[in-house]
Amino acid sequence: MSENEPLLSVQNMEKHFPVTKGLFKRQVGAVKAVDGISFEVFKGETLGLVGESGCGKSTTGRLVTRLLEPTAGKIVFEGEDISHMSQGRLRPLRRDMQMIFQDPYSSLNPRHTVGAIVGAPFRIQGVKTENGVKKAVQDILELVGLSPEHYNRYPHEFSGGQRQRIGIARTLALKPKLIIADEPVSALDVSIQAQVVNLLEDLQKELDLTYVVIAHDLSVVRHISDRVAVMYLGKIVEIADRKRLYSAPMHPYTNALMSAVPVPDPKVRRDRERIRLKGDVPSPLNPPPACRFHTRCWKAQEICKKVEPPLAEMVGGHQVACHFPENAPEVPTAESAAKTG
């Protein structure tokens, strides 16, 4: 595997959940949770995935870890196409790809001790450890900032932040290369969020990890990510370097998201223009045609309802799917934007 080859590459991935009706399970439609997205994750980087609830970002995480099977498209992990691989053949690959879950209260089995929870990966994967599983587990507990003495305790004896550390310890047990973190801090108190985010960053440096961090909190994503992808209704509308995205967002939706970030300074807040989006997110059961954002976009024109804007590169790796992007170096006309696809 060469240096420039991505660790994870997702190509036109789709996940449609069928909606059935009646006795014979006639399919009457599909929830297009993820509708053709492509992105790449390179070794050592952190890709942030943001969007409103229901935009398909969690589904994306579960597809990549193959807890779900994609309806179409390809998922390539370390050069292997895993999109339709059987669970049996996936098992050895799972060591290299792990997941951190959102809810630290639901992600730990209340009947198991911390030792059993963090030791489960060794048992399931049949991994032999040098000084026994217990020693290995205690080492990992220390690594995530817990005490090895916690080995025989039960999850309900810990706080939310500590539980999330236990979850992270389980994720790290087999020394994975890629970690998908699905809203890793959104269930935690704000004061604890920073600790866990910093722990994730420290671990990345120490263990040479690659992250895909799914979150709806733009401040968390900004802090942790190298690149950020913005999702809207099952599509990626913009991918860019963190700096670029936060300083010069191009997609109107990204602009709207950014303007919704609370600003602590009231002076700055007064001067800032807030973009208020009208209406709700349309149903993924029946998404708007062409550009999915045109129903709520203040820049929308006729073409947005007819031609779907492709995710096209603008400047220096900044990709955006919009006919009329903002902050563009030279404002391209609608025609030229349509041509690029």
Added chain:
Amino acid sequence: MTAPLDVSGSAAEAHPESVLAGAGKAIQGRSLTRIAWMRLRRDKVALAGGGVVVLLILVAIFSTPIIAAFGHPPLEFHQDQIDPATLLPKGSFGGMSAEYLLGVEPVNGRDIFSRIVAGAWISLLIGFLATVVSVIIGTVLGVIAGYFGGWVDQVIGRLMDVFLAFPLLVFAIALAGVIPDQGFGLEGNGLRIAMLIFIIGFFSWPSIGRIVRGQTLSLREREFVDAAKSLGARHGYIIFREVLPNLMAPILVYATLLIPTNILFEASLSFLGVGINPPTPTWGGMLSEAVRFYTLPHFVIFPGLAIFITVLAFNLFGDGLRDAFDPRAH
């Protein structure tokens, strides 16, 4: 959206949680089961119920020495205690005396105390083993239905509906009539006991099955199941290591509550004369015989009381268990 994070500070210093870690020897955590037991120990009513249950079990197990010490063989006739003119017990209060603690039966003068003690064994045996049968069937089918879902769940769900709608009493009466005297290496009442255990257990599994299915459905959606899946765990591992340990509490609780139901069912069948055949003593059978002698309250009261106390004790204990294992049930 939460307030912006101040993440500039060093993470190494900001670990207030690790203060909890303490120093020195390993800490033994308290499992949910241990916490439930501690809660149960504070519940006086449940403890009383549990005490009676234990006492009943001891009586059933040691019925032979108890009868030898305090009574007469349950099948032995004592015509000397019966007034030949009226066929009723000679003594007052149905012939109660130091020798016949609870009096004697009319007509043949059998010792009621001995018959109730001997009947405890059959009632509890059938109540327990029938429950074991239904717990096994109910747990296996409930977990399969809840875990795999889809058409498997549909089939098992309809099967439960059929069993719940089944006119069990009518079926049992019909079946009891055709139970042969011999079969499966058993004969007489031994075979009837085995058949009753099987029939009662086989028809009461849907109540356990439904609870197990429902619990499994909700457990399956918990993230720790996804975590096990993403580690590459097989279905067997997830069912036995992740799901079943969380089902033990509800299964234990509902099994405890099913035992009295099954005891009552056996008593009803014996009362109707389709359960255990006389002369083997059962509480239901004794009640049935006592109906003809309604002028002798002790003959009705003691077997009735035995059933009442047993069912009440199991129910109180079961309710206490449920409160202890699931404090949010209220």
